[in-house]
Structure formats: C-alpha cells, structure tokens
Amino acid sequence: MSELDRLRDAMRATERPDAVIDLARVMRDGRRLRTRRRVTGAAAATLAAGLVAVTGVTVDPSGSRDPAPTEPAPPVAVASPSVGVAPTSDGPTPPPTKARGVPGPKPLGQVIDTGIRHGVERRVYYVVAVTVPGVPKVTIGLAAGRRAPDGSVSADILVNDVEGADRSPGFHQIGYDESASTPAVPTFGYFVGPAERITGTAGGRQVEAAVARWSLDKQVAIFWFDPATLAPGVRLDGIVARDSAGRRL
Incomplete structure (x- = not known):
C-alpha cells in the first residue's frame, strides 16, 4: 500500500x-x-535547467564542420593612451580602459586623418611607441584620437599586442568602443601585409573598412570602419584581407 x-x-x-x-x-x-x-x-x-543548458549543441559524429567564411576577428587589448598593455591572467577580456581627450604619446610617423568629424574635431589614427614587460617584439601600438582645429592631437583608445611580435603577418588587435562616451570611436585595427581591401562580417552582413598605410612601414595597413556602416562597439564575427589582385591574404 x-x-x-x-x-x-x-x-x-x-x-x-x-x-x-x-x-x-x-x-x-x-x-x-x-x-x-x-x-x-x-x-x-x-x-x-540541465536540458536548457545543452539546447542548441549539435555534435557531428564525423568530427568535421564547414569552414568559417572569414577569419575570426582578433581579440582586443586596450589601455590608457599613456602605456602599453601587459599580458593578463586567464579570463574574459576586460572592458576597454579609456582616457578621453588626454594628450597621447608622440605619434610615430604621420597621423592618419579619416575625414570623420566630431564637431570641430577630426577623427585620426596614429602609431605610438609602447613597452610591454617580457614581450620585446611588441614596440608599437595604434591610437584612436582626435585632432583639434589648432592641430593638437588627443587620444581616446590605444590598442597593442600583448604577445608575439607586432609586425608578424596578418591581423593584430582590434579596437572596439563599447562605452557610452561621446564621440564614439569607430572600430579600428591594423594588418601587416600587402592588404588593399579589408572586409568584416557582423550580424550576417558584410562591411568594408577604409585602409591607409603607415608612413614608416608600408606593410602596416591601418583600417577603420565608418560608424554609419558599422556602429562603434559592435563586434565583428570575422574579417578578411585581400591584395590588389583580390587574393585572400
């Protein structure tokens, strides 16, 4: 009973x-x-709860999968414009550290004017010297800044590698502006190699970046996305660089 x-x-x-x-x-x-x-x-x-946790996970018995249409976007390492970024412990990448409008380190080579205006200021990108303890082959970073009418340049974000070599072929760190500060910094980064065209994917659509060469090393292609095409802070799902003949690098 x-x-x-x-x-x-x-x-x-x-x-x-x-x-x-x-x-x-x-x-x-x-x-x-x-x-x-x-x-x-x-x-x-x-x-x-356990069923919810595994929903959407599909296992392919063969262990194969279709290749991604584009390379995953590189990670981002962001610091105050006055110092390079040292390697961090395992874990999620911290949100960008920003110092809005502070005088940045001295530009190496020419400052690249994007033509994007923020009131009377103009959005610019430029290479600066950095030091990362224990990583001797990382000596440069890329700063996103603004140029005032008097010609002075202030910095908003600095990105740089935290391992390896800053001139190794391919994409390096990408800078995203995920803050609520204004003016927002368009997504940017650099590629080492003969890239003439750089395109990214975000939300299933393709977006194209503007490209300019660093005056001190023509192999360094600095790129940025027009904020009207890619909203600042929106993460890229993938990114591709192509040479003058359209070949993927």
Whole structure:
C-alpha cells in the first residue's frame, strides 16, 4: 500500500462511527507525502535547467564542420593612451580602459586623418611607441584620437599586442568602443601585409573598412570602419584581407 493509500484509508475511518482516529498517523503521513512532492518538484526543476543548458549543441559524429567564411576577428587589448598593455591572467577580456581627450604619446610617423568629424574635431589614427614587460617584439601600438582645429592631437583608445611580435603577418588587435562616451570611436585595427581591401562580417552582413598605410612601414595597413556602416562597439564575427589582385591574404 502506498503512503497516499494509507493516508486515504486513515481518513476514511472518520466515516465509521465506532472508529478510533489515529490523528498522529494522519499528520505524519501527510507531512511525508508533502515532503516527497517537494523533493520531486526540485529534481524536475534541476533536470529542466540541465536540458536548457545543452539546447542548441549539435555534435557531428564525423568530427568535421564547414569552414568559417572569414577569419575570426582578433581579440582586443586596450589601455590608457599613456602605456602599453601587459599580458593578463586567464579570463574574459576586460572592458576597454579609456582616457578621453588626454594628450597621447608622440605619434610615430604621420597621423592618419579619416575625414570623420566630431564637431570641430577630426577623427585620426596614429602609431605610438609602447613597452610591454617580457614581450620585446611588441614596440608599437595604434591610437584612436582626435585632432583639434589648432592641430593638437588627443587620444581616446590605444590598442597593442600583448604577445608575439607586432609586425608578424596578418591581423593584430582590434579596437572596439563599447562605452557610452561621446564621440564614439569607430572600430579600428591594423594588418601587416600587402592588404588593399579589408572586409568584416557582423550580424550576417558584410562591411568594408577604409585602409591607409603607415608612413614608416608600408606593410602596416591601418583600417577603420565608418560608424554609419558599422556602429562603434559592435563586434565583428570575422574579417578578411585581400591584395590588389583580390587574393585572400
């Protein structure tokens, strides 16, 4: 006989005039039944949470998958414009550290004017010297700044590598402006190699970047995305560089 049946049997005893009701037993069985229902409910909730956690994960028995149409966008390493970024411990990349409109380090080579205006100021990008402890082959970073009407340049964001070499072929760190500050900094970065065209993908659509060469090393292609085409802070899903013949680099 189940606990529920025993409880019902005890309660039916009230229908017999000569019956003696074991009230303690009725209360004990009732508490036991309620406890079991609560435990069962909690277990069901745990199972449901587990199913939600794995929803959308599909395993291919062959272990193969279609190649991504573009290279994943490089990570971002961002610092105050006055100092290079040192390697950090494992974990998510911290949000950008910004110093709006502060005098930046001295530009190396020419300052690139994007033609993007922020009131009377103009958006510019330029290479600066950085030092990353323990990483001797990282000596340059890329700053996003603004040029005032008097010609002075202030910096908003600086990105630089935190490992390897800053002139190794391919894409390097990309700068995203995820703050609510204004004016927002258009997404930017640099590629080392003969890139003539750089395109990214975001939200399933393709966006094209403007490209300019660094005056001190023509292999360094500095690029940025027009904020009207790619809103600042929107992460790229992938990015591709092509040479003058349209070949993917």
